Amino acid sequence: MVVARADFKNEFRKLTIVAILVLVVSLFATVFRDWIGDAWAMLSTLLAELGAVGGMAIAWAKRHLKTVSEGLNQFDNLSGELDRRLAAKHLENQADLLSAEEAFRQSQAKLADAEASLLMAIQNVEQAEQAVAESRSAQRIARLVEQRLSGRNYEQYLGIVAAIRADFQTLSDLMKQMRRESESAPTTPEPIDRIVLYIDDLDRCPSDRVVAVLEAIHLMLAFELFVVVVGVDIRWAARSLAEKYPNHLTPGDEQCQTTPTALSRADIDGATALDYLEKIFQIPFWLPPMEEQASRNLIFELLPAPVGQAGVESGHNAAEQKPADLPAADQQAATSQAAHLDAAKAQPSPTPKGAELLDIAAEERNYMLRLAGAVGKSPRRLKRFVNTYRILKASIDALERETFVLEHGANGEYRTAMTLLALVTGAPRSSLDMLRFLDEHRDEDAFQLFDDYLRSLIYANEAKYVLGALTAYRTTQPTDLRELKHWAPLVARFSFRSGTGM
Secondary structure, three states: OHHHHHHHHHHHHHHHHHHHHHHHHHHHHHHOHHHHOOHHHHHHHHHHHHHHHHHHHHHHHHHHHHHHHHHHHHHHHHHHHHHHHHHHHHHHHHHHHHHHHHHHHHHHHHHHHHHHHHHHHHHHHHHHHHHHHHOOHHHHHHHHHHHHHHHOHHHHOOOOHHHHHHHHHHHHHHHHHHHHHHHHOOOOOOOOOOEEEEEOOHHHOOHHHHHHHHHHHHHHOOOOOEEEEEOOOHHHHHHHHHHHOOOOOOOOHHHHOOOHHHHOOOOOOOOOHHHHHHOOOOOOOOOOOOOHHHHHHHHHHHOOOOOOOHHHHHHHHHHHOOHHHOOHHHHHHHHHHHHHHHHHHOOOOOOOOHHHHHOOOHHHHHHHHHOHHHOOOOHHHHHHHHHHHHHHHHHOOHHHHHHHOEHHHOEOOHHHHHHHHHHHHHOHHHHHHHHHHHHHOOOOOEHHHHHHHHHOOOOHHHHHHHHHHHHHHHOOOOOEOHHHHHHHHHHHOOOOOOHHHO
């Protein structure tokens, strides 16, 4: 619309210019009519026509100029109104756009809040499920034990029995509940039915600790949850109780013996330590001393047969001794191995080096098996005997080593040292008298004197161990005391009782 109005104005300007040109040409023709001459008439007519046309155009333009101007003004007004409305609509759309953007941002914030709420809800559900799971007895038991182990509650309340008893009661109740839950839900894992507590070497603790442990055992046995198995020397436990309660318990010498017959005699003067122990332990069970066959079996485990040596080395002793001199288990092996005797004697014994000094030849092992009945009544003594012999063998100097093991064990002074070590280990009291006897006699004195002296000793609980050592040593056919006196000081150093006296 603005463009059309501008075109009309341009046309009007052109008509005005044409009219002015006509007037200028008329004026020019009038001024210069003398120059034009004959053409003036024609020119005048042309100019008159042009003037008439120009006048008519000017008159027409004047008549319609006002109408056109008013129309153009209305058109301008309409155009301006339209522009204002468009601008207002644009502003309104802009405001709507800003409002939509703000709503979008708010929606995003609400979405983030919703996601956070969902995550929190999921965590709450997981915590609730965990709480439900932990509410079961098994998890509660595990949590209680973990808290007690990590919190060290018992250490800060040492001696406060009430706190320990309360925890034991809680633990016992949880165990019962767990068993009931297992019965109602067969798919659940097998529940823990009992807690079995093993206590060993209690006789190595001081008296007050022994009594404290016995009191703790008595406390635990008040709950069906616990089963306690205790390995203890009854003499030590009885004396510990007598020291703790001297005004209430009478130990008596017979209470400290190791035989059931002696321990069954009650002290008529009052309660004894055994009366106290009977209130704690429901089932007493005596472990008998190791018999010879059990000792032999343990030696078999401690000293497996040397690989590649058993067939050759066992043959020496089999040929030199009668089968009747060997234990029954070795007689058949000795007979089958005798054929290797000549080949074995032809081989010199190699000089051991380093860790080889601790190796035990087959014949050494065989002789140790003969001494199995002389070493003592407990596995601990037998292990000490085997380990001590190895150390003794490794500690001798090179000169003594030349005569210690000969012909792969068929001969050698190792049997004398091993016999003395068996006596020191299995018959410690008798060994003191034995060492004094050897110290007081000469090398050339007869072995029979030594044999008779040991058999005359009055330590009844050691008699069979002494007899077992002498029986095994007699198979070497000793005649004097030279080797015994030579090895006695060194062997005595490996004894708690005789080491300081040599």
